[in-house]
Amino acid sequence: MGTKTENVEVNKELYLELVEKLSTIEDAEQQAQLVKEYYNNIYTVID
Amino acid sequence: MATYNITYKGGMSTLQYVYFYENITSAIDTSLLSGKNLLFYVRGRETNFIRTIAAHPTNSGDYSSPTFLNNNRYWTLRLTAFYPNTSNISTYDTTSNLAKRQGGIVLPMGDTYDIEVYYTSSNYTNILNISTATKISGINIVLKASVDATYDSIETDNPMSYYTEYTNNDLIAESIGTKGYSSNNNTDSQYGTQNWQPNY
Numbered sequence A: 001m002g003t004k005t006e007n008v009e010v011n012k013e014l015y016l017e018l019v020e021k022l023s024t025i026e027d028a029e030q031q032a033q034l035v036k037e038y039y040n041n042i043y044t045v046i047d
Numbered sequence B: 001m002a003t004y005n006i007t008y009k010g011g012m013s014t015l016q017y018v019y020f021y022e023n024i025t026s027a028i029d030t031s032l033l034s035g036k037n038l039l040f041y042v043r044g045r046e047t048n049f050i051r052t053i054a055a056h057p058t059n060s061g062d063y064s065s066p067t068f069l070n071n072n073r074y075w076t077l078r079l080t081a082f083y084p085n086t087s088n089i090s091t092y093d094t095t096s097n098l099a100k101r102q103g104g105i106v107l108p109m110g111d112t113y114d115i116e117v118y119y120t121s122s123n124y125t126n127i128l129n130i131s132t133a134t135k136i137s138g139i140n141i142v143l144k145a146s147v148d149a150t151y152d153s154i155e156t157d158n159p160m161s162y163y164t165e166y167t168n169n170d171l172i173a174e175s176i177g178t179k180g181y182s183s184n185n186n187t188d189s190q191y192g193t194q195n196w197q198p199n200y
Helices: A010-022 A028-042 B085-092
Strands: A007-008 A043-045 B002-009 B015-023 B037-044 B051-053 B075-082 B104-108 B109-122 B134-147
Touching: A010 A028, A010 B075, A010 B085, A028 A043, B002 B015, B015 B134, B037 B134, B051 B104, B075 B085, B085 B104
Parallel strands: B002 B134, B075 B104
Antiparallel strands: A007 A043, A007 B015, B015 B075, B037 B051, B037 B109, B109 B134
């Protein structure tokens, strides 16, 4: 059985923007919420 | 328990989602996993490359309320593999732990990785701390990572074929804190695959 993989494109600028934003937020819940909001904009399946 | 492979070749993206299908229901009372995040503890057999990464919740996509696609036979888990070119190493491994907290890992090529699955109730800031997580026994994922000569993104200074194996096992098993890597690993690895050390 083969392994399922998918090509993914990453938006590096958004990723770095998120790193920067997270560095200013201490609350874990807020961090998780922000990561959720950004996730699908940072990582996009291109298959 | 299953074995998976990823081989970079041709024009593949340097980023790949790699899917694991594991029968977690048979390994643990899944009520224990309610509201818990899953961690991958990744260890290279030859390079002693060790990282902890937070599995992306494949159903909810939300680390505050993690749920994973599953049925009675298997759970769908996913890892994001970054090909180890210079840019990816710098951005997604050595300068921040965010990629690890999003389920990503920059994988040295040419190694075979044992991946253990843990569950944790740590908050998102400290999610990578393996010492506060609990291992799910019996789920032993094996991932073989390799690169084909046809791959477009091979960098010329990547030592793909050089190989020196030490006589002694220099693996240092140590708890990983919130950064997702151990400062005491990678100290003596020259096995011919790339290796590097984060500094955040």
